[in-house]
Amino acid sequence: MELVDLHTHSCYSDGSLMPSDLVALAKKQGVQILSLTDHDEIAGLALMKEATEKAGIKFIPGVEITANWGSRSIHVVGLNFDQENTFLIEFLEKIRSDRKSRAQKMASILSNLGMPGAWEGLESAVTNPNLISRKHFADWMIAQGFVKTHQEAFDKWLGDQCPAYVPCTQNKIKETVQVILQAGGVPVLAHPGRYKLEEWALQELLDEFKNSGGIAIEVCSGSHNASDVSKFTKIAFEEGFEASSGSDFHSRASKFMPGCQLSLPETLVPVWHRF
Numbered sequence: 714m715e716l717v718d719l720h721t722h723s724c725y726s727d728g729s730l731m732p733s734d735l736v737a738l739a740k741k742q743g744v745q746i747l748s749l750t751d752h753d754e755i756a757g758l759a760l761m762k763e764a765t766e767k768a769g770i771k772f773i774p775g776v777e778i779t780a781n782w783g784s785r786s787i788h789v790v791g792l793n794f795d796q797e798n799t800f801l802i803e804f805l806e807k808i809r810s811d812r813k814s815r816a817q818k819m820a821s822i823l824s825n826l827g828m829p830g831a832w833e834g835l836e837s838a839v840t841n842p843n844l845i846s847r848k849h850f851a852d853w854m855i856a857q858g859f860v861k862t863h864q865e866a867f868d869k870w871l872g873d874q875c876p877a878y879v880p881c882t883q884n885k886i887k888e889t890v891q892v893i894l895q896a897g898g899v900p901v902l903a904h905p906g907r908y909k910l911e912e913w914a915l916q917e918l919l920d921e922f923k924n925s926g927g928i929a930i931e932v933c934s935g936s937h938n939a940s941d942v943s944k945f946t947k948i949a950f951e952e953g954f955e956a957s958s959g960s961d962f963h964s965r966a967s968k969f970m971p972g973c974q975l976s977l978p979e980t981l982v983p984v985w986h987r988f
């Protein structure tokens with residue numbers, strides 16, 4: 714099977730590499746089909762297309778859209794959509810502008826929790842001022858010595874049920890999936906194992922995603938261990954989802970390099986067979 718990576722980040726969201734450096738690294742890793750899926754942002758896609766053409770890698774336009782589901786953030790990857798689609802462009806613009814006020818709120822909560830100066834401090838961590846993510850907060854907290862690792866930052870302060878968490882958007886799964894579909898794209902539920910949902914809640918999420926028009930789930934992901942891969946292989950097979958695979962690469966410091974997620978079991982229908 715081809716070496717595929719349909720989930721990566723660049724410095725246009727909370728990744729650290731320019732698209733050209735990301736492509737060079739993916740090429741070195743042997744990736745043959747690559748997507749850039751920055752959070753709520755498609756500004757890196759043009760450079761990515763150029764770099765993949767030069768490198769002889771097949772490129773799939775992508776985006777990872779944040780949706781609000783109860784008290785949680787759920788990520789929906791959109792693949793192979795029309796990048797000129799006005800509804801999609803405006804939908805993403807709205808999320809990015811909500812992110813700015815959300816970051817200010819989070820900075821003020823952190824200040825009340827004894828960690829002042831985040832808003833000013835973020836300036837050096839953020840590479841796209843229109844796209845501030847919790848990862849930037851975690852980077853800043855580590856630099857300030859408030860926590861030792863990203864995991865600690867998320868477990869204690871930034872995680873979906875933690876004191877400094879503020880949702881970054883109000884858009885629901887249904888409208889998120891629909892905006893991808895109307896732009897001609899394929900909606901993929903990102904890293905379902907990362908939400909750590911109980912069985913009944915996971916089933917609700919999968920049902921809602923499917924009923925909204927969702928087509929594929931990420932079976933293989935940098936966030937999934939071997940037992941997650943088995944679990945979501947079974948789910949994709951039984952529920953009729955196509956399967957996607959992506960590293961969720963953010964930076965050279967991360968555990969997973971492009972293309973290094975576990976490989977997809979042959980029993981599944983790979984979503985990239987559409988492209």
Ligand code: AMP
Pocket residue numbers: 727752779786845846847848863864867868881963
């Ligand atoms: P946001 O989109 O601003 O809510 O931030 C989500 C981002 O934070 C994700 O894309 C990851 O980069 C990062 N993130 C979320 N959960 C964790 C975690 N448990 N450990 C490390 N990074 C995380």
Ligand code: MN
Pocket residue numbers: 722727728752846848963
């Ligand atoms: Mn991220």
Ligand code: MN
Pocket residue numbers: 777788903904
């Ligand atoms: Mn994600």
Ligand code: MN
Pocket residue numbers: 720721722777961
């Ligand atoms: Mn991601």
